Amino acid sequence: MDFTVDGNSSLQDQQNTLNHTESQGSLKLTSYSGDADDASHTNNASFEDRDITTPLPPLTLVESDDGNDVWVSGQLKKVAIQR
Amino acid sequence: MSLSKLFMQIVASGVLCAIVLTSTVVQAQKQPPLLKSEADAEKVYVNDLLDKYKTYETNTPDQAKLIRNKLIYTGVEQIDIVFNNYRKNSRKRNDLLQFLFDFLEIGMSSVAAVVNGERAKTVLNEVLTGFKGTHTAANKDFRLLEAQILFNKMVANRAKVLGAIYEKLNDDVRTYPWEKARTDLRNYFFAGTMDDALSSLNVDTGAEANDAVKAKDEKAQQLRISTPRELVQAQDCDKDRATVFSQARDQDATKAAPAIKKLKQALKDNLDLIPDKTAGDIDALDVKGLETLYKEVARRFLNQPDKVQRLCDALK
Numbered sequence: 001m002d003f004t005v006d007g008n009s010s011l012q013d014q015q016n017t018l019n020h021t022e023s024q025g026s027l028k029l030t031s032y033s034g035d036a037d038d039a040s041h042t043n044n045a046s047f048e049d050r051d052i053t054t055p056l057p058p059l060t061l062v063e064s065d066d067g068n069d070v071w072v073s074g075q076l077k078k079v080a081i082q083r
Numbered sequence: 084m085s086l087s088k089l090f091m092q093i094v095a096s097g098v099l100c101a102i103v104l105t106s107t108v109v110q111a112q113k114q115p116p117l118l119k120s121e122a123d124a125e126k127v128y129v130n131d132l133l134d135k136y137k138t139y140e141t142n143t144p145d146q147a148k149l150i151r152n153k154l155i156y157t158g159v160e161q162i163d164i165v166f167n168n169y170r171k172n173s174r175k176r177n178d179l180l181q182f183l184f185d186f187l188e189i190g191m192s193s194v195a196a197v198v199n200g201e202r203a204k205t206v207l208n209e210v211l212t213g214f215k216g217t218h219t220a221a222n223k224d225f226r227l228l229e230a231q232i233l234f235n236k237m238v239a240n241r242a243k244v245l246g247a248i249y250e251k252l253n254d255d256v257r258t259y260p261w262e263k264a265r266t267d268l269r270n271y272f273f274a275g276t277m278d279d280a281l282s283s284l285n286v287d288t289g290a291e292a293n294d295a296v297k298a299k300d301e302k303a304q305q306l307r308i309s310t311p312r313e314l315v316q317a318q319d320c321d322k323d324r325a326t327v328f329s330q331a332r333d334q335d336a337t338k339a340a341p342a343i344k345k346l347k348q349a350l351k352d353n354l355d356l357i358p359d360k361t362a363g364d365i366d367a368l369d370v371k372g373l374e375t376l377y378k379e380v381a382r383r384f385l386n387q388p389d390k391v392q393r394l395c396d397a398l399k
Contacts, residue, residue, distance in 0.1 A: 014308070016313075020309035026378050053329045
């Protein structure tokens with residue numbers, strides 16, 4: 001299942017949104033990427049179905065030092081925003 | 084005359100006769116045409132069958148069924164001949180069309196302005212505009228490929244309608260009377276027209292376009308930015324739901340049953356979230372079906388978490 005997230009919002013807001021989607025929809029994030037070339041952009045999030053009896057640990061979005069990449073920590077794969 | 088000359092003449096005559104006979108036979112096989120006199124004969128034959136059908140319909144339905152099927156076969160045969168003539172771009176058989184329109188009573192309800200002998204021509208002009216192939220500007224501009232696509236559509240539509248007709252041949256005349264069969268034959272006839280092919284192609288491509296747009300929308304669903312409070316509520320709900328489903332999957336029925344009951348009751352108390360389901364539908368679900376439904380509801384309201392909060396509270 002593919003979704004888009006407002007890439008202009010704060011990293012914390014994006015993190016809350018992804019965690020909320022995982023929790024409410026019994027989903028698991030598998031990739032997260034975006035293109036920040038434009039002043040206004042969206043990030044792309046892909047989720048897959050997960051077992052309803054196994055809630056996932058919270059994921060964390062971490063922006064790298066140069067500000068170009070965003071990583072998802074925890075047990076999840078992470079991701080690069082391609083600029 | 085020498086013997087050899089006589090022999091040569093006999094051989095030449097034999098070859099000539101063979102050519103003439105062969106060409107006649109081939110021509111007869113090429114076309115199964117009904118000449119005008121044959122169309123008249125067919126009309127007599129059909130009228131005779133119709134009279135018999137009326138006679139048998141009430142008291143001897145088995146006989147009537149036989150007659151009805153003969154009428155259907157005759158109708159299919161005539162329509163196929165017309166279609167094949169059309170396929171070969173032949174417009175020479177207007178007498179056959181006239182017969183067919185009479186037989187199937189085409190145009191009787193829709194063409195009030197038609198006058199007597201002009202009926203077939205008028206029906207062609209007004210109802211089957213595409214059938215003539217030259218009536219509309221669009222038809223004039225068809226390229227070979229486009230025409231082939233339409234023609235393929237016609238063939239597919241005809242096969243579909245004919246299949247439906249043949250499925251009813253075993254029905255008795257009460258459930259499938261000749262009048263209904265005649266309507267189906269009309270549909271079979273119209274399925275071979277350009278207009279029908281165009282309109283069904285339009286429906287198909289429209290549906291495909293809608294599906295494509297829907298898939299695109301689903302693929303691009305925008306997630307609304309969630310607040311910290313909404314996140315906490317969703318995580319709590321996730322844990323409560325996981326606990327109840329774990330119990331519902333327990334091998335011990337005495338443990339599983341109350342959990343399943345709880346899951347079902349929570350849904351039944353929130354039927355406004357699932358307007359396409361009834362309490363009976365929910366009672367009929369097993370644990371797997373319940374899991375599917377819970378996920379469906381949660382994902383449907385991904386951007387409106389407040390809507391599912393009552394459902395979450397019921398699982399605490």
